[in-house]
Amino acid sequence: MYWRRAALVGTRLVRVRSSSAGRLEGPGGISGSGMGNSTSSSLGNAATAPVNQIQETISNNCVVIFSKTSCSYCTMAKKLFHDMNVNYKVVELDMLEYGSQFQDALHKMTGERTVPRIFVNGTFIGGATDTHRLHKEGKLLPLVHQCHLKKSKREEL
Numbered sequence: 001m002y003w004r005r006a007a008l009v010g011t012r013l014v015r016v017r018s019s020s021a022g023r024l025e026g027p028g029g030i031s032g033s034g035m036g037n038s039t040s041s042s043l044g045n046a047a048t049a050p051v052n053q054i055q056e057t058i059s060n061n062c063v064v065i066f067s068k069t070s071c072s073y074c075t076m077a078k079k080l081f082h083d084m085n086v087n088y089k090v091v092e093l094d095m096l097e098y099g100s101q102f103q104d105a106l107h108k109m110t111g112e113r114t115v116p117r118i119f120v121n122g123t124f125i126g127g128a129t130d131t132h133r134l135h136k137e138g139k140l141l142p143l144v145h146q147c148h149l150k151k152s153k154r155e156e157l
């Protein structure tokens with residue numbers, strides 16, 4: 001069920017200053033991405049601190065890549081998930097007005113300010129190199145599947 005999306009998702013960028021209501025703008029906005037599964041609430045709320053918005057984004061999406069459009073490490077990371085047919089959310093920090101505040105928050109949360117910063121199943125797994133290593137060791141897909149299972153169980157309730 002995920003492959004259909006992956007084709008769409010891999011190429012889309014986070015939109016900034018989208019005009020539609022409920023989308024994020026302004027301070028703290030991680031804007032609506034190309035993905036279908038980001039919905040909620042604190043996104044779009046200018047009063048919410050970047051750390052909280054990041055927290056919410058990573059709990060609502062099994063795979064989140066904080067990226068920059070100009071960064072080829074980021075492109076490689078996106079390609080890795082795309083090639084595994086895994087749906088992911090990408091937040092392009094260089095397209096966000098307050099992207100550098102998000103980078104500061106990511107620094108606080110992960111110990112590094114570099115991109116990409118990649119989260120799977122709500123947990124920081126590393127940058128591009130770490131993620132490729134996990135994949136090579138056969139550990140990446142199980143993490144993603146764990147998240148999908150958790151989600152589908154929740155939806156059954």
Ligand SMILES: N[C@@H](CCC(=O)N[C@@H](CS)C(=O)NCC(=O)O)C(=O)O
Nearest residue numbers: 071073113114115116127128129130
């Ligand atoms: N080994 C790290 C390298 C990350 C890295 O050096 N990223 C550079 C861009 S390729 C960076 O974030 N520079 C600072 C910035 O763009 O703010 C990884 O694989 O993610």
Ligand code: FES
Nearest residue numbers: 070071072073074
């Ligand atoms: S590869 Fe150069 S900015 Fe990431």
